[in-house]
Amino acid sequence: MAEKANVMDKIVALAKRRGFIYPGSEIYGGLANTYDYGPVGTELLRNIKNLWWKYFVQGRSDIVGLDSGIISHHKIWEASGHVAGFADAMIDCRHCKARMRADHLLENYIEAMDKNALNELISAYGVKNRDFSKALKTGKVEGLSLESLENIRANLSNLSHNPLVCPNCGEDDWTKIKKFNLLFPVQLGIVEGEQGMGYLRGETAQGIFINFRNVVDSTRVRLPFGIGQLGKMFRNEITAGNSVFRTIEFEAGEIEYFFDPEATEWKPLFEEWKNAIWDFVTKQLGIQQSNLRWREHEDEERSFYSKRTEDMEYKFPFGFKELWGLAYRTDYDLTQHKEASKKDLTITDPQTQKKILPHVIEPAVGINRLLLMVLADAYVEEENRTVLKISPKIAPYKVAVFPLLANKPELVKKAQDVFKLLSPEFMTAFDDRGNIGKRYLSQDEIGTPWCVTVDFDTLNDESVTIRDRDTTQQERVKITDLVGYFTQKLQS
Numbered sequence: 001m002a003e004k005a006n007v008m009d010k011i012v013a014l015a016k017r018r019g020f021i022y023p024g025s026e027i028y029g030g031l032a033n034t035y036d037y038g039p040v041g042t043e044l045l046r047n048i049k050n051l052w053w054k055y056f057v058q059g060r061s062d063i064v065g066l067d068s069g070i071i072s073h074h075k076i077w078e079a080s081g082h083v084a085g086f087a088d089a090m091i092d093c094r095h096c097k098a099r100m101r102a103d104h105l106l107e108n109y110i111e112a113m114d115k116n117a118l119n120e121l122i123s124a125y126g127v128k129n130r131d132f133s134k135a136l137k138t139g140k141v142e143g144l145s146l147e148s149l150e151n152i153r154a155n156l157s158n159l160s161h162n163p164l165v166c167p168n169c170g171e172d173d174w175t176k177i178k179k180f181n182l183l184f185p186v187q188l189g190i191v192e193g194e195q196g197m198g199y200l201r202g203e204t205a206q207g208i209f210i211n212f213r214n215v216v217d218s219t220r221v222r223l224p225f226g227i228g229q230l231g232k233m234f235r236n237e238i239t240a241g242n243s244v245f246r247t248i249e250f251e252a253g254e255i256e257y258f259f260d261p262e263a264t265e266w267k268p269l270f271e272e273w274k275n276a277i278w279d280f281v282t283k284q285l286g287i288q289q290s291n292l293r294w295r296e297h298e299d300e301e302r303s304f305y306s307k308r309t310e311d312m313e314y315k316f317p318f319g320f321k322e323l324w325g326l327a328y329r330t331d332y333d334l335t336q337h338k339e340a341s342k343k344d345l346t347i348t349d350p351q352t353q354k355k356i357l358p359h360v361i362e363p364a365v366g367i368n369r370l371l372l373m374v375l376a377d378a379y380v381e382e383e384n385r386t387v388l389k390i391s392p393k394i395a396p397y398k399v400a401v402f403p404l405l406a407n408k409p410e411l412v413k414k415a416q417d418v419f420k421l422l423s424p425e426f427m428t429a430f431d432d433r434g435n436i437g438k439r440y441l442s443q444d445e446i447g448t449p450w451c452v453t454v455d456f457d458t459l460n461d462e463s464v465t466i467r468d469r470d471t472t473q474q475e476r477v478k479i480t481d482l483v484g485y486f487t488q489k490l491q492s
């Protein structure tokens, strides 16, 4: 466990030191659960987004794109159920004022409990208190009512040997558990009260549902079809660290795939989407299959309108965690918006003239979480170096160009010519600091797949040395062949 935590610490340190991820608002002491992306992190994030778009939108004739607003009408979120139900159960420590998620507090406590004490409690309480004994047995409290959570909390606080105390200050002095809504309200203009109230979107999906009519009317889509969107979303939640795994502001890639449940069976469609996601993560992002698995949601954790939800999980250094959610949301959202807006949100079948309110399957992923997975999966410590074996398709820089010696103007000039040749085609780095060995190590740490060195022979034979990041093997290639060489490598 200590060693695994250590790996995460190393990845976080590397990400900061080499310009992938910085803590948010750092020069003012930081702002919890926010992060900024540095020069190489920005490239990696953009490459992942572009690949997502290319695979799921550009590459499919049945999916179109959308870019809806971040600031949105309060009625959207009332209709969708977010204003009423999009909430975490929170508890405050009266002594040190720390606020935390009640479910995490209880689950962490149960996980750390002595197993004998745990079994004694289960036999003592098993009959009288079903929720309590179930929480002790499974270690899970998700989906329980506030009353049940409060009851479990009180039972654990009352234990004489090991009462449930604040992990921050060690005191046992709690407020009641309360619901805390995750939507960020925004006050618009000068209008006071509800009329002037909007929300930062809590998911990009709602932007798709409210534009369903517009897309149907302005394009030639026919069922089944999808609308895909990349963009920021906001959740005012308290998180448990782990870098960008969970943050209050993050970028999502969401698709709503609309279909007529009378014409298309949802189960095979659901399987098709599982396969598409698996293919994208393993073949496009190059993630090791052994670190991935699917997990189906149990009844309690699934939204009431969902018929099936499965998560693809990735084995992060801190355990298997949700990466990509796949949910069959039925016609819940379109029905809600149809009723709240009084607009016709059906689509007409051109053959039968039948009016259809489609159902949806929703694949939804956090792009920042994909990025953290890519870093974790690519991180390798070898005897003499640390290397990020990122798939060349998404590596921040594809190529780095070096003059063998920085103090030889003819070599520097030639290397600059090679940079100018490559940079319009590929994200290319240029480095003439230090010795060649140090430059290789520096590029290895940010995952650059190939380094090109201009040496004295280059001036005669118009060839350069290409060094491969993963094998460290070198080969000699003509300058005129370089663009074709890398293009071919990136396609394979």
Ligand SMILES: [Zn+2]
Pocket (backbone or CB within 6 Å): 093, 094, 095, 096, 097, 098, 166, 167, 168, 169, 170, 171
């Ligand atoms: Zn406290």
